[in-house]
Amino acid sequence: xxxxxxxxxxxxxxxxxxxxxxxxxxxxxxxxxxxxxxxxxxxxxxxxxxxxxxxxxxxxxxxxxxxxxxxxxxxxxxxxxxxxxxxxxxxxxxxxxxxxxxxxxxxxxxxxxxxxxxxxxxxxxxxxxxxxxxxxxxxxxxxxxxxxxxxxxxxxxxxxxxxxxxxxxxxxxxxxxxxxxxxxxxxxxxxxxxxxxxxxxxxxxxxxxxxxxxxxxxxxxxxxxxxxxxxxxxxxxxxxxxxxxxxxxxxxxxxxxxxxxxxxxxxxxxxxxxxxx
Amino acid sequence: xxxxxxxxxxxxxxxxxxxxxxxxxxxxxxxxxxxxxxxxxxxxxxxxxxxxxxxxxxxxxxxxxxxxxxxxxxxxxxxxxxxxxxxxxxxxxxxxxxxxxxxxxxxxxxxxxxxxxxxxxxxxxxxxxxxxxxxxxxxxxxxxxxxxxxxxxxxxxxxxxxxxxxxxxxxxxxxxxxxxxxxxxxxxxxxxxxxxxxxxxxxxxxxxxxxxxxxxxxxxxxxxxxxxxxxxxxxxxxxxxxxxxxxxxxxxxxxxxxxxxxxxxxxxxxxxxxxxxxxxxxxxxxxxxxxxxxxxxxxxxxxxxxxxxxxxxxxxxxxxxxxxx
Ligand SMILES: Cc1ncc(C[n+]2csc(CCOP(=O)(O)OP(=O)(O)O)c2C)c(N)n1
Ligand SMILES: [Mg+2]
Numbered sequence: 001x002x003x004x005x006x007x008x009x010x011x012x013x014x015x016x017x018x019x020x021x022x023x024x025x026x027x028x029x030x031x032x033x034x035x036x037x038x039x040x041x042x043x044x045x046x047x048x049x050x051x052x053x054x055x056x057x058x059x060x061x062x063x064x065x066x067x068x069x070x071x072x073x074x075x076x077x078x079x080x081x082x083x084x085x086x087x088x089x090x091x092x093x094x095x096x097x098x099x100x101x102x103x104x105x106x107x108x109x110x111x112x113x114x115x116x117x118x119x120x121x122x123x124x125x126x127x128x129x130x131x132x133x134x135x136x137x138x139x140x141x142x143x144x145x146x147x148x149x150x151x152x153x154x155x156x157x158x159x160x161x162x163x164x165x166x167x168x169x170x171x172x173x174x175x176x177x178x179x180x181x182x183x184x185x186x187x188x189x190x191x192x193x194x195x196x197x198x199x200x201x202x203x204x205x206x207x208x209x210x211x212x213x214x215x216x217x218x219x220x221x222x223x224x225x226x227x228x229x230x231x232x233x234x235x236x237x238x239x240x241x242x243x244x245x246x247x248x249x250x251x252x253x254x255x256x257x258x259x260x261x262x263x264x265x266x267x268x269x270x271x272x273x274x275x276x277x
Numbered sequence: 278x279x280x281x282x283x284x285x286x287x288x289x290x291x292x293x294x295x296x297x298x299x300x301x302x303x304x305x306x307x308x309x310x311x312x313x314x315x316x317x318x319x320x321x322x323x324x325x326x327x328x329x330x331x332x333x334x335x336x337x338x339x340x341x342x343x344x345x346x347x348x349x350x351x352x353x354x355x356x357x358x359x360x361x362x363x364x365x366x367x368x369x370x371x372x373x374x375x376x377x378x379x380x381x382x383x384x385x386x387x388x389x390x391x392x393x394x395x396x397x398x399x400x401x402x403x404x405x406x407x408x409x410x411x412x413x414x415x416x417x418x419x420x421x422x423x424x425x426x427x428x429x430x431x432x433x434x435x436x437x438x439x440x441x442x443x444x445x446x447x448x449x450x451x452x453x454x455x456x457x458x459x460x461x462x463x464x465x466x467x468x469x470x471x472x473x474x475x476x477x478x479x480x481x482x483x484x485x486x487x488x489x490x491x492x493x494x495x496x497x498x499x500x501x502x503x504x505x506x507x508x509x510x511x512x513x514x515x516x517x518x519x520x521x522x523x524x525x526x527x528x529x530x531x532x533x534x535x536x537x538x539x540x541x542x543x544x545x546x547x548x549x550x551x552x553x554x555x556x557x558x559x560x561x562x563x564x565x566x567x568x569x570x571x572x573x574x575x576x577x578x579x580x581x582x583x584x585x586x587x588x589x590x591x592x593x594x595x596x597x598x599x600x601x602x
Contacts, residue, residue: 056354103382110353112382121343122378125350128335129463132311132356152374155343163335231569 064119117150146178161200188211208240297322333483349378364390364406394534398572411539491583
């Protein structure tokens with residue numbers, strides 16, 4: 001999987017570059033998502049076609065933690081959903097790439113998010129539409145771990161199980177931090193896997209920076225989704241243990257990098273650590 | 278009946294019932310129509326749709342945030358969701374979800390807030406939707422509709438369904454007088470003149486339309502002729518018809534079952550301030566919550582009757598006209 005790893009590095013270099021140029025944004029939240037996005041979009045998991053972003057049978061990926069969208073922008077640009085030049089105008093006036101996802105301006109975005117807690121409900125609606133239409137696409141929703149503080153997440157989790165929506169997978173980007181500190185200090189989520197289990201979800205925990213583990217978990221969710229439909233055993237969640245800012249040492253070491261772009265000097269050091277060309 | 282008996286209006290069904298029955302018909306005509314409920318279908322009357330189209334009906338439990346988000350997801354896949362709860366819960370509880378999942382991406386979702394206004398009576402302020410006009414009208418791209426009676430509800434539900442874009446409709450709990458003959462000639466986005474008059478215009482929506490007709494009859498006895506406009510569509514507002522009425526009558530009273538800020542009164546006043554300023558008065562709940570009580574008693578105590586509209590008109594009409602011949 002060396003190939004996917006080098007793609008992940010490229011995406012990370014884009015994240016640092018675009019947010020530093022913008023002078024604002026959430027690079028650390030974006031960096032922790034990268035392997036999962038690469039696994040989905042390059043690992044043969046997501047059924048998609050950049051030339052047909054409105055293909056009715058495509059899989060849907062909803063980024064509920066909308067502030068982490070620079071990573072998704074970098075992936076979508078690289079996959080050809082829109083011109084790469086767009087990455088250079090992130091967060092600037094008249095640029096389709098806004099600070100948080102606006103699905104009406106960017107091909108490949110399935111939802112407009114940014115107010116945390118809402119993406120799983122949208123994903124559930126998308127999955128219910130698949131059932132009504134007899135389509136077999138899979139719906140993927142990425143949540144932040146701090147985002148799981150929101151009550152709506154659990155309203156949706158309960159409803160997805162109630163409706164036995166099998167073709168629905170949540171990925172929790174379990175980086176252990178939210179805006180103002182560690183999740184353990186701000187609002188304890190533990191035991192997070194047991195909570196999802198108790199809500200009727202199939203749970204798997206992985207190292208979210210190990211691309212092989214990521215791929216096999218995504219494959220599990222996708223394939224089991226189909227077989228689960230027969231057994232009616234409900235939706236699945238992948239708790240992806242990650243590091244906020246990974247693998248940039250000084251960002252990982254300091255949660256207060258949340259919501260801050262790196263300075264030019266910091267970005268230079270980050271690019272060096274990442275091995276960007 | 279709550280209002281309108283003195284002028285011989287006949288009682289019709291509650292607007293929530295007319296809505297529920299029309300939704301069933303639309304469900305037969307449009308397979309893309311789906312309904313999402315938050316454990317209130319027998320109150321909002323989407324239970325009728327549930328019975329007729331069970332495969333397209335989702336009750337997500339007492340979870341308004343999720344309800345709204347699910348509707349947004351369904352709409353993003355081409356479904357045409359109608360979602361209903363009490364006005365108070367749908368808009369106040371889930372306003373951010375309405376903003377993010379429906380308004381911002383301009384999803385084709387229709388929201389119905391039942392139990393609007395204070396005429397629900399006994400259940401009291403926690404269940405009364407009195408902020409909904411302001412909240413719904415604040416949302417870009419939303420069409421906001423408040424039908425007055427059974428026939429116009431049927432017509433406006435159909436027209437709102439045919440409209441591609443987000444919309445909000447308020448319905449009410451009690452049976453209300455019929456102010457339109459069957460096949461109400463109402464058009465979404467057009468104010469409807471129910472009565473012509475030259476001395477003052479009474480602008481109203483919902484239950485207050487019947488009260489305005491009653492008020493017009495009372496004013497007539499004093500020799501005053503009042504024009505009555507049913508402004509069932511608050512947004513987009515039919516500014517032309519309202520401006521013409523202001524030009525021709527010179528005075529406007531706005532009546533609504535809503536708080537004083539941000540509702541029909543505010544919307545009409547803003548339009549007239551720009552187009553044709555005239556003296557205005559406002560009949561509404563003012564800046565307060567109501568209380569439990571029999572619906573009629575609540576309306577009387579909180580100033581939402583025909584007599585209140587007459588009193589407001591009197592404030593605008595110069596004394597000489599009032600003095601008996
Ligand atoms: C409803 C809501 N409240 C607050 C915020 C502000 N906010 C943006 S990111 C963030 C922390 C998110 O933490 P987490 O979900 O763990 O995501 P991470 O950045 O760690 O990936 C907060 C509080 C928001 N966007 N939405
Ligand atoms: Mg986090």
